[in-house]
Amino acid sequence: MCGIVGYVGRAKATPILLDGLRRLEYRGYDSAGLAIVEKGRLETRKCAGRIAALEKLVRKQPVSGSLGVSHTRWATHGKVNDENAHPHFDASGKLALVHLIGKIYDDSCASTVDAPGKKARLFDAVRTALRQVIGTYGIALVHADVPDFMIGARRGSPLVLGVGNGENFLASDVSAIVAYTRDAVYLNDFDVVAAGPEKFEITSLAGDSTEHPVSKVEFTAEDIRKGDYPHYMLKEIFEQSNTVRDAMRGRLNAEECTAKLGGLNMAPPELRDVGRIVLTGCGTALHAGRVGEYLIERVANIPTEVDYASEFRHRNTPMTPETLVFAISQSGETADTLGALRESRRKGFRTLGICNNVASTIARESDGGVYMHAGPEIGVAATKSFTSQLVILALLGLLFGRMRNLSTAEGSRVIEALEALPGQIDAVLDLNDQIKAIAKRYASANGFLFFGRQFNFPIALEGALKMKEITYLFAEGHPSAELKHGVIALIRSDLPSVFIAPDDSVFSKNVNNIEQVKARKGPIIALTSGNCAKHLKGIANEIIVLPEAPDYVMPILNVVPLQLLAYHLAVELGRDVDKPRNLAKSVTVE
Ligand code: AGP
Numbered sequence: 001m002c003g004i005v006g007y008v009g010r011a012k013a014t015p016i017l018l019d020g021l022r023r024l025e026y027r028g029y030d031s032a033g034l035a036i037v038e039k040g041r042l043e044t045r046k047c048a049g050r051i052a053a054l055e056k057l058v059r060k061q062p063v064s065g066s067l068g069v070s071h072t073r074w075a076t077h078g079k080v081n082d083e084n085a086h087p088h089f090d091a092s093g094k095l096a097l098v099h100l101i102g103k104i105y106d107d108s109c110a111s112t113v114d115a116p117g118k119k120a121r122l123f124d125a126v127r128t129a130l131r132q133v134i135g136t137y138g139i140a141l142v143h144a145d146v147p148d149f150m151i152g153a154r155r156g157s158p159l160v161l162g163v164g165n166g167e168n169f170l171a172s173d174v175s176a177i178v179a180y181t182r183d184a185v186y187l188n189d190f191d192v193v194a195a196g197p198e199k200f201e202i203t204s205l206a207g208d209s210t211e212h213p214v215s216k217v218e219f220t221a222e223d224i225r226k227g228d229y230p231h232y233m234l235k236e237i238f239e240q241s242n243t244v245r246d247a248m249r250g251r252l253n254a255e256e257c258t259a260k261l262g263g264l265n266m267a268p269p270e271l272r273d274v275g276r277i278v279l280t281g282c283g284t285a286l287h288a289g290r291v292g293e294y295l296i297e298r299v300a301n302i303p304t305e306v307d308y309a310s311e312f313r314h315r316n317t318p319m320t321p322e323t324l325v326f327a328i329s330q331s332g333e334t335a336d337t338l339g340a341l342r343e344s345r346r347k348g349f350r351t352l353g354i355c356n357n358v359a360s361t362i363a364r365e366s367d368g369g370v371y372m373h374a375g376p377e378i379g380v381a382a383t384k385s386f387t388s389q390l391v392i393l394a395l396l397g398l399l400f401g402r403m404r405n406l407s408t409a410e411g412s413r414v415i416e417a418l419e420a421l422p423g424q425i426d427a428v429l430d431l432n433d434q435i436k437a438i439a440k441r442y443a444s445a446n447g448f449l450f451f452g453r454q455f456n457f458p459i460a461l462e463g464a465l466k467m468k469e470i471t472y473l474f475a476e477g478h479p480s481a482e483l484k485h486g487v488i489a490l491i492r493s494d495l496p497s498v499f500i501a502p503d504d505s506v507f508s509k510n511v512n513n514i515e516q517v518k519a520r521k522g523p524i525i526a527l528t529s530g531n532c533a534k535h536l537k538g539i540a541n542e543i544i545v546l547p548e549a550p551d552y553v554m555p556i557l558n559v560v561p562l563q564l565l566a567y568h569l570a571v572e573l574g575r576d577v578d579k580p581r582n583l584a585k586s587v588t589v590e
Helices: 013-023 051-060 099-108 115-131 232-238 240-248 268-272 283-300 335-346 361-365 384-402 408-429 432-441 454-471 480-485 507-518 530-536 554-572
Strands: 003-008 031-038 041-048 067-073 137-143 150-155 160-163 168-171 183-186 192-195 200-203 276-281 304-308 323-329 350-355 369-371 447-452 474-479 497-500 524-529 542-546
Touching (some): 003 013, 003 150, 013 067, 031 051, 041 051, 067 137, 099 115, 115 137, 115 200, 150 168, 168 192, 232 554, 276 283, 276 335, 283 304, 323 335, 335 361, 350 361, 384 554, 432 554, 447 480, 447 507, 454 554, 480 507, 497 507, 497 554, 507 530, 524 554, 530 542, 542 554
Parallel strands (some): 276 304, 323 350, 350 369, 447 497, 497 524, 524 542
Antiparallel strands (some): 031 067, 160 168
8 A cells, every 4th residue: 555665876766666666566556656866856757557657657758866766656535646646746846755844944954054964954854844743654755955865754654674785775565675685674653764875874753863673584586576377366376385384384283282382472371361362353364363263262262252453443342351362464564453453452451463574563563473474475365364364373273272171182183184284275276277167157247145154154255355356246255044134135147156165064054055045046156075065966056176174274275266266257357466456455544
């Protein structure tokens, strides 16, 4: 959601700034621009539309220089047009970014000052202006009068400084700059950084210097390439046997039949005394939480609730002292999830993160947590992060269960089920051609309904979300039994119903619902497992047969065909799979 890149060094800034914007495309945007200091003047190029349009503009009107900022804008207020595209300028046209800062700087430079003096005054002007700003920001700015010098600041929106050799970078996300440097400084809220080619300084808004470690980015530029895949989403779907393995790597203790999650920072008595769990997040992360609710209650017998982060943070949920709160977020930057985390911590509850992005704000502000280790997820539609979240929730269920009622034999069975998952996911991925053929057959459908029960009700929600996000078709997910309470009125021959009906304790009840749809001429795509397939022959139009697994890990297998179904349908419909309209990968505004 908006992306910024800054460069100061000796190389030509334009290709670096454009490359950085391309790598941030996944965040979502509708206009783009750059501003470069060239021979003491500020040159800008900006336009509505894709980065490709900006590149075309820059080819027509080239701009060179070794200092500059670039920006993708995701409209919240104001139209999507060339004028509203960023960067913006002050009244003098010399400062690329914010009017307030320009005024303070111009006033402070009324008397003649030398170059170092101008740098200090610009740095001061930014801090003075930002002390007056209400709300969140993540900014990068340059000034025509101050060559070799850029300033960044953050509050609420992520910003990272890339430390290079004779050059420095600013970016909303390290993926924009990892091709140039893997040394990064993750800025905190209220930090202001001034960087030249050789050095940088970070201060608070009050001007006090602050120390920050330089960290090594845990992935490389190679990890964010599509490779031979046509889309990031497909690549990430196919990575899931590995990412699921990585999510449990080193975390299973076969000897004690439990999980090891040291990052929770909780001693055994604290783990034992947890009396209630609240899981919160948005979108796909919330759906993972919904599976977690069933799973933790089943395996660990701890009362567990799930709430939208956007609701939880503003409502007065009665909480008991032994409540443990989890904020689930791939990016670790989602504004509402971060808001929920802060509200929960403000009230004094232990709040833990389940994040993929290790340097994210949620990861850093929580009392502890569990990383997904899924590698960068670029496709806007979350896939591998979801299955990693489910594995982590299963590990939590195992850990809490073994602190309570779960026997060693039952704990061993959970471990066996988890260890079998990577191979089983590979077997599901082998069904890709079958699912692609189904997608082609149903490409003219008017929408899709998804149904599931128990652990698979959240998978119905997730299947519908994937379908909506990338095909733009109408899609809804429901508990199967809710069909007859209203949804059945929608059933017709051009609206397929996808039933998630594995071999579990509610299979026969699912069959009952499938029959109700069939009786009303609704096409049926059924996901099932093991021997249950034979009961669906002659009832379902399409049957996808998955490996058998215990019900608490079955959602991890069931979601994969639904990701593939949405993907192939989107491709069939000619959609922009990795950059679906109106969506941002990381929603850093409310
Ligand atoms: C998932 O496909 C969506 N792009 C979206 O719902 C996403 O899961 C949600 O915005 C939460 O993101 P997070 O995991 O980064 O917090």
